[in-house]
Amino acid sequence: MIRTHPNRGGWLEVVCGPMFSGKSEELIRRLRRAEIAGQRALIVKPAVDNRYDVGHVVSHAGSKMRAVSAGSSADVLRLAAGYDAVGIDEVQFFDDGIVDAIESLIALGARVVAAGLAQDFRAQPFGSMPTLLCVADFVDKLEAVCHRCGGPATLTQRLVDGRPASFDGATVQIGALDSYEARCRPCYEPGERSERATA
Numbered sequence: 001m002i003r004t005h006p007n008r009g010g011w012l013e014v015v016c017g018p019m020f021s022g023k024s025e026e027l028i029r030r031l032r033r034a035e036i037a038g039q040r041a042l043i044v045k046p047a048v049d050n051r052y053d054v055g056h057v058v059s060h061a062g063s064k065m066r067a068v069s070a071g072s073s074a075d076v077l078r079l080a081a082g083y084d085a086v087g088i089d090e091v092q093f094f095d096d097g098i099v100d101a102i103e104s105l106i107a108l109g110a111r112v113v114a115a116g117l118a119q120d121f122r123a124q125p126f127g128s129m130p131t132l133l134c135v136a137d138f139v140d141k142l143e144a145v146c147h148r149c150g151g152p153a154t155l156t157q158r159l160v161d162g163r164p165a166s167f168d169g170a171t172v173q174i175g176a177l178d179s180y181e182a183r184c185r186p187c188y189e190p191g192e193r194s195e196r197a198t199a
């Protein structure tokens with residue numbers, strides 16, 4: 001992805017896509033380049049995301065960069081104010097205030113790179129991503145490889161005991177015995193809706 005960045009002021013780049021599409025890898029790549037260019041660079045991640053390493057963002061491919069955890073969007077602004085380049089990983093997990101926090105960082109002159117899932121496992125818009133995609137200056141939607149057919153995957157399939165998770169299951173289940181796959185649209189299996197939800 002070659003593009004010309006503004007030569008002054010701040011801006012927002014959004015990197016989205018399903019799980020296993022290389023979002024964290026791309027986030028790390030961009031922030032590392034900023035660091036090499038002599039900029040003050042910081043990656044912030046939500047405190048709930050403790051999948052691999054509390055002090056780092058680690059991509060599925062194994063790239064790693066130190067990161068600080070933020071419990072709220074107010075924390076993001078507090079921690080990242082003053083940095084030239086700010087990466088935010090798993091941005092969809094932050095509260096609605098993340099949009100204003102990012103706007104504030106941009107107003108301070110920061111380049112903000114926000115990476116996250118645009119759609120949840122139900123294929124529904126995730127958190128503040130619709131707004132962030134709308135206000136972003138630059139957007140990249142990455143695709144993964146479909147676990148079923150090998151085609152380009154744009155959706156995240158959630159499986160519980162090997163079966164599609166029900167539509168009404170909690171979006172975030174920390175430590176649940178479930179798994180995720182990247183799927184293309186034809187291979188994606190929507191979960192069943194319960195009586196309660198369809199009534």
Ligand SMILES: [Zn+2]
Nearest residue numbers: 146149184187
């Ligand atoms: Zn497929």
